[in-house]
Each structure stands twice: as C-alpha cells, then as structure tokens.
Amino acid sequence: MKTPIFNAKAVTEHIVLWLKNYAEEAGVKGFVIGISGGIDSAVTSTLCAMTGLPTLCIEMPIHQAPSQVSRGQEQLNFLKNNFKNTHTALADLTETFDLFQKAVPQENASTETLRLTLANTRARLRMTTLYYFAGINHSLVVGTGNKIEDFGVGFFTKYGDGGVDLSPIADLLKSEVRALGVHLNVPSSIVQAKPTDGLFGDDRSDEDQLGANYDELEKAMYNKDQGLTSSDLTGRDKEVFDIYERLNRINQHKINPIPVCIIPEKLKK
Template sequence: MTKKRALPVEKINTLIVNWLKTYAENAKVNGFVIGISGGVDSAVTSTLCAQTGLQVLCIEMPIHQAQSHVTRGREHIEQLKKRFPNVTSVEADLTSVFESFKKIVPGNHSDISKVNLSLANTRARLRMTTLYYFAGIHCLLVAGTGNKVEDFGVGFYTKYGDGGVDLSPIADLMKSEVYLLGNYLKIPDSILKAPPTDGLFGDERTDEDQLGASYNELEWAMAEDHAGKSIENFTGRDKIVFEIYKRLNTNNQHKMTAIPVCFIPKD
C-alpha cells in the first residue's frame, strides 16, 4: 500500500470538483460525458462531475456485457439521477456494431489469443468513438476514468480506447484512494464490493486475473519502484509482484509517453 495522502478525502473531493468546473468553463463547454461500466472508477468520476452542477451525460455501452456489470451500472445511474438533477443518461448498445466489425476483419489468425485481445481492445475503441459522438452533439468533454496505478503504473487500459479522453479527474489517485472517495460519495455497495474488471471479454474475469496481482500489491510495487528499489531487494511474493509491475510498466511505456515524432532538420 502506498503512503496515506495527507489531504482529507473531503478536500480531495472539493479540489477535483472545482478543477473540473474551472476546466469546463474555460473550455466553454456544457459539461461532461462519461461511460458507465458498473465499476468504481466510472462511478466515482461521474459523481465528481455531477457535483459541478454542469450537464453530465452517462452512457451505457454494452457489448455482450455480463449481466452483473449492466445491473451495477444501472443502479449507479439511477442513484445519481435521483441525487443530481443535472444528470441524464442514454444507452447505446454496441453489440451489433461489434459483430459487424468481426465479420469484416479476418479472424483466422494462427494465434487466437492475439485475436481475442485485439477484439477486446476494439470494444474499448468503439466505446470511445461513441462517447465522442455524444460529446460532439452536446458540446461536452469526455471525462476519463483511469486511476494512477492503471494509467501511470502498469498501463492497464486500451490506447485510444478508454485512454482516449479529454481530461482525467482521478488519474492522480491510487485505486485504494478511489475506493475511499467512493465510500465518501456513497457509491452503491454493489460496486464498492465487486472485484474490479475491465469487462472487455464479456465474462467475469477480474483485473487481478489479467494482471497477476491485486491493485494493493501493484500500488506497493509502484511506490517501491519510485523509491529506487530493484528486483534484488525482494524475495517470495514481493519479488513476483515487483517483477509483474516492472514488466507491465516497461511493456506499456508506449501508452504512457508522448507519441514519438520524427523531426526534420530545418536545414
């Protein structure tokens, strides 16, 4: 676990809400659009946006979605709409779009795992396109839902999918801090208690299943890495987790750094 932040959760809440409102006003937009997944990150982000008093549009975008994810997302949206009159919602079922895409691209690659991963990322990119469609017609900003360990630690998101956003209100918060904020914001218990999952495979596999370590473990590894520790400093499970963190952090740098540009000399 990372060192506890000195700023109380209520002040973090106020700081983010004020930042969101100021950014939107300076950008001269009406508010925010957020994709609702049934997870804690999107629930917290949408609640923070709602507190600005600006227009908030919550979008459900199921693609062969597990029913538990759909149920949690709808529970949160209904709760949010009751609490905040500036919140509206719409469902855009992208299942048929996804199936049409699958028919167009070749799916007979020898490595089926690569096909499945590419299709999982395609789900995220279809959702990004949908969010920007609604953002465009309603003059809204796409609010990102990534947290610090996902966005800047292990790169656990889809490039130009859920990573394609206008601003990231919770990207400086660790997952554990997102849960603290979720408790403070009275996010539904069904969401707070559900194992984190990206929902990109249409089943119940969790983030921990995919990553090989829990978020608490990865937060610890991220802090140790920032402190200058190396693999030689650890044994047992700590060594395994640190290796997982370093591998993912290295392999996903292309997501976390600026796009490489080939600069041409003026002369």
C-alpha cells in the first residue's frame, strides 16, 4: 500500500468553505458538536470554528473515564483560546443514563447483549442532547465519523453518533484526520491518544473492540478496493482483511441508506 500525498492545508480550506456554504444555504446560525476528547471531534470542532460561525461544543459525560474528560477539556480550552466564535456547554448525562437503566427491563438479556445495548443507549442519549442544543440555537449537528468508521467497518451507533445533519470528515481516513489534527495544532495529547468511543465508562480502545488498529484497517480497505480477496493475503494482512470484511458485511444496515419498500403502482390502483 503506497502512502498517499496529503495536502492538509488544501483539505482544510475545502472543508471550512464547504461547512460555511452549507450552513448559509441551510439558513442556520452555526454548528453544534459533541466533544469527546478524541481526534475526530477535535479536528471537526476546529474546522467548524474556522468558519467564523457560532460553534457550540458540548461535553456529555456518562460515567466517563478521567483521561477522556481531561482531553476533552484540553480541546475546549484550545478552541476558546483561538476562536472567539466558539462556546461551550456541559450536559452531564450520567444521572439520565442511570435513570434509564432503572426504567427498562434487563433480566432477559445476556450480559454481552446488555452491555452493547447500553453502550449504544449512551450514544443515542448524546444524539438527543445535541439536537436539543441545535434546536434552541438554530444550528446544525455536525458528525465526527471518518471514512473507515462510516463506510468501512460501520463502527458507529445508528441514530447515535450516526444521527447528524452533515459529515465534514467522512471522506477522510483516520490517518488523514490525524494529519489534519497536526496541521490545525490540535493538542498533541489528543492526536497521540488511542482512539476510543468512550461508551463503556473505561479506557478500552477502538482497537480492543475491532481487533485491529485504524492503520491496519485502512490497508484492508485499500486491498479490498484493489480487488484483492482473503486468499491473496497471508499473515496479519489476511487476519485484518477478514476482520474488515466481516464488519463491513454485518454493518451494511448502518452503512447503507434505510431501505424503502417500493410499492408497484399497479398495487395502489
């Protein structure tokens, strides 16, 4: 796999202009984005701030690991120190999440199923919160998913972090997002941190959940796009390719648009 040339300056300018034009055409005031302490939300929030439009960054902790909270705070301080159009808000959803758990039955679900379902519930509570803030501020909810997550392995929650109005970095690989982070002077602690979805209240990484890191998954995506199959590969390349193919297959319901049952006209008459 060849390392592509990446023009971070040109890509930055393109995304910032795209964001600004989209907001102006939609007739909204600005943007709302959730801050997690990860590179994707850090880069996306910085790009939004660079438009000059009001950018509201929301912290939404739910039994959050201290390291994630501190990185999120570092990003918020970076934004406030560099962009006067940036504002912040805190919506601590821990109590809301705990109340939800008490309100729904849990005894009929396996431990693993319950764990994953509650993790997705966290993401959906955050989506609802972002749309609340977007509504009262006449703004758009901005997604932070990258290309591998959104179109490769489907590593996001449907109607959670996948529930957004627009996705400025969804055509960028994780390595390209990191390159943008360096270019934008995002705090190094965020650029260098192991990616995590922060949905389990601990420090488990995306790699722990996926079984491969993003650089490996990018290579698998490249191999797939080149028409290679599992039988063409060996060793770790084959192992990660199989992981990528499996996740891509089982998450098509998230990657593809919602299917619509088309009714033949003759049946309507």
